[in-house]
Amino acid sequence: MANGPMDRRAFGEQPNRQGAPGMGQGTEYTGRYVILLDPSNQESGLNALRSSADIASVERVRGSEAGNVAELLERPDVSVHFEELGAAVVEVRPEQRHALVTTAEAESAIIAAEPERMVYASPVITPQQAPTEFYPAFRSDEDVVARHTRAEMAAAQGPAWDEQRWTWGIQAIHAHLSSLTGRDVKVAVLDTGVDTDHPDFAGRIEATASFVPGETVEDGNGHGTHCIGTACGPASPQKGPRYGVACDARILAAKVLSNGGSGTDGQILAGMAWAVARGARVISMSLGAPVRPGELFPQTYEKLAKRALERGVVIVAAAGNESNRPPDIMPVGRPANCPSILAVGALTKGMMSAFFSNGGINGQGGEVNIAAPGWQVHSAAPGGGYQPMSGTSMATPHVAGVIALLAQANPNATAHDLVAALKSGAFPLMLPIRDVGAGLLQAP
Structure with missing residues (x-):
C-alpha cells in the first residue's frame, strides 16, 4: 500500500465525519448502527425502528445499484437499506440509541443490531510510532x-x-x-x-x-x-x-x-x-x-x-x-x-x-x-x-x-x-x- 499521512484516528482523535455525535477519544464507532433484517419481512423491521427509535429517512438500494450510495452513506439525515442482503445502515440520535437496541431485541423481524465501526488502513508504523493501546483498523x-x-x-x-x-x-x-x-x-x-x-x-x-x-x-x-x-x-x-x-x-x-x-x-x-x-x-x-x-x-x-x-x-x-x-x-x-x-x-x-x-x-x-x-x-x-x-x-x-x-x-x-x-x-x-x-x- 502506498505510504500516506498518519491517520489521527489510530491514536484516538475524533473522526471528522458529520452527523456522528458522541464520538470520544479512542472510539472506533461512527455513531450509526448496522441492522440485519429478516429477509422475508424487511419492512416490518424498518417500521418498528421508525416508530420506536425515530430513525432517519430510509433510502432503498435495490439489486446492483451503485449510483449515489456512497453519498447516501455519508448523509446524517438518511438511513440506507440494502434490499439485496436484508441489511440497513441507520442513523439514530444519541438519545434514541437505547430505544433502537431495545426494539431490535424485541422485534422478530430484526435479526441483529451492531454499532457501525470506523475501518481504515493504517500508515507505516515504526516501533517508535506504534500505539501502545488497542485500536481496531483495516490495516495495510x-x-x-x-x-x-x-x-x-x-x-x-x-x-x-x-x-x-x-x-x-x-x-x-x-x-x-x-x-x-x-x-x-x-x-x-x-x-x-x-x-x-x-x-x-x-x-x-x-x-x-x-x-x-x-x-x-x-x-x-x-x-x-x-x-x-x-x-x-x-x-x-x-x-x-x-x-x-x-x-x-x-x-x-x-x-x-x-x-x-x-x-x-x-x-x-x-x-x-x-x-x-x-x-x-x-x-x-x-x-x-x-x-x-x-x-x-x-x-x-x-x-x-x-x-x-x-x-x-x-x-x-x-x-x-x-x-x-x-x-x-x-x-x-x-x-x-x-x-x-x-x-x-x-x-x-x-x-x-x-x-x-x-x-x-x-x-x-x-x-x-x-x-x-x-x-x-x-x-x-x-x-x-x-x-x-x-x-x-x-x-x-x-x-x-x-x-x-x-x-x-x-x-x-x-x-x-x-x-x-x-x-x-x-x-x-x-x-x-x-x-x-x-x-x-x-x-x-
Missing part, C-alpha cells in the same frame, strides 16, 4: 512488514524460486499446471479500487463501483489493483512473469476503502450487496480489523456471509497481520473470524507461516481455514506497472482465484461444494493447523 499489510528487521525478512525468503515465467506464488499453488482459467466466472474484489487502464486488465473488467464519497473507482493507493492482479491477472502479462491465478475470470471491482485506506462497515456491506447482485461467485476482501483474544465474531457479517453462501457466493478474507512471530501470535481479525467466511493465512517462500500472519487462537469461527503465498508477491500496480507486496492481503486473492477455477470446473456447484473442494484439495503442511488450516492452497 506493507505497514506491518515494515516494522520488522532485515534478518527476519531474509529468513522469510526460503529457497530460491525461478520466477522468469511464473511468480513463486503461482508455482507454489500449481496454478501454472492447471488447464482451468476461470473463464466466465465473476470474481469480486472489495478494496481500494482498480487501475481501469492497466493493460493487463483490458477487456476483463465486467463492472466497477465506488462506495467512497468523492472518489472514483480508480485506485490511488495500489492495494486493490495488486489484489485484483493476483486473483485475475492474465496468462501473458505485458511484462514479466504470470502472476494471476484465474486468467480469464471476469473482474468486479468495488471500491470500499478510500485512496487513503479508510472506510466504514456500511461501505463494505454496500460492496458485498453489489457483488452478490452482480453474480459474483467469490468475494475477496483483503481487509480486516484486529480483535482481542476471546472476542466474538460480528453477527452482521456472519449472517450476511451465510446469506451469500445460500446464493452460491463464497467470501474469503485476510486473517490479518498483527502477529510478531515468535512469540506473539494474534487472533484472526474481523470479518475473517466469521465462521462462514474463509480466513486466509500467509506463507513465505520457505513454506513457513509469515511472521505477521495471525493465527486461529479464538474459537467459534476464529480459525485459519487455509494458507497461501503472502510474501513478496509480484502483481499489478496503478499506472500500468507492477510491484511486490507482502501480507495476508496478498494470500487472500490467491484463494479467490482458485475458487474461480473450481467454479469453472463445476458450474453447478453450490458455495458449500466449492469450499469443501478447496479445503480437500489443500496440501498438508508440517505446521500447526492453528496457522495454516487445511494447508497450502492448490489449484485444481
Whole structure:
C-alpha cells in the first residue's frame, strides 16, 4: 500500500465525519448502527425502528445499484437499506440509541443490531510510532512488514524460486499446471479500487463501483489493483512473469476503502450487496480489523456471509497481520473470524507461516481455514506497472482465484461444494493447523 499521512484516528482523535455525535477519544464507532433484517419481512423491521427509535429517512438500494450510495452513506439525515442482503445502515440520535437496541431485541423481524465501526488502513508504523493501546483498523499489510528487521525478512525468503515465467506464488499453488482459467466466472474484489487502464486488465473488467464519497473507482493507493492482479491477472502479462491465478475470470471491482485506506462497515456491506447482485461467485476482501483474544465474531457479517453462501457466493478474507512471530501470535481479525467466511493465512517462500500472519487462537469461527503465498508477491500496480507486496492481503486473492477455477470446473456447484473442494484439495503442511488450516492452497 502506498505510504500516506498518519491517520489521527489510530491514536484516538475524533473522526471528522458529520452527523456522528458522541464520538470520544479512542472510539472506533461512527455513531450509526448496522441492522440485519429478516429477509422475508424487511419492512416490518424498518417500521418498528421508525416508530420506536425515530430513525432517519430510509433510502432503498435495490439489486446492483451503485449510483449515489456512497453519498447516501455519508448523509446524517438518511438511513440506507440494502434490499439485496436484508441489511440497513441507520442513523439514530444519541438519545434514541437505547430505544433502537431495545426494539431490535424485541422485534422478530430484526435479526441483529451492531454499532457501525470506523475501518481504515493504517500508515507505516515504526516501533517508535506504534500505539501502545488497542485500536481496531483495516490495516495495510506493507505497514506491518515494515516494522520488522532485515534478518527476519531474509529468513522469510526460503529457497530460491525461478520466477522468469511464473511468480513463486503461482508455482507454489500449481496454478501454472492447471488447464482451468476461470473463464466466465465473476470474481469480486472489495478494496481500494482498480487501475481501469492497466493493460493487463483490458477487456476483463465486467463492472466497477465506488462506495467512497468523492472518489472514483480508480485506485490511488495500489492495494486493490495488486489484489485484483493476483486473483485475475492474465496468462501473458505485458511484462514479466504470470502472476494471476484465474486468467480469464471476469473482474468486479468495488471500491470500499478510500485512496487513503479508510472506510466504514456500511461501505463494505454496500460492496458485498453489489457483488452478490452482480453474480459474483467469490468475494475477496483483503481487509480486516484486529480483535482481542476471546472476542466474538460480528453477527452482521456472519449472517450476511451465510446469506451469500445460500446464493452460491463464497467470501474469503485476510486473517490479518498483527502477529510478531515468535512469540506473539494474534487472533484472526474481523470479518475473517466469521465462521462462514474463509480466513486466509500467509506463507513465505520457505513454506513457513509469515511472521505477521495471525493465527486461529479464538474459537467459534476464529480459525485459519487455509494458507497461501503472502510474501513478496509480484502483481499489478496503478499506472500500468507492477510491484511486490507482502501480507495476508496478498494470500487472500490467491484463494479467490482458485475458487474461480473450481467454479469453472463445476458450474453447478453450490458455495458449500466449492469450499469443501478447496479445503480437500489443500496440501498438508508440517505446521500447526492453528496457522495454516487445511494447508497450502492448490489449484485444481
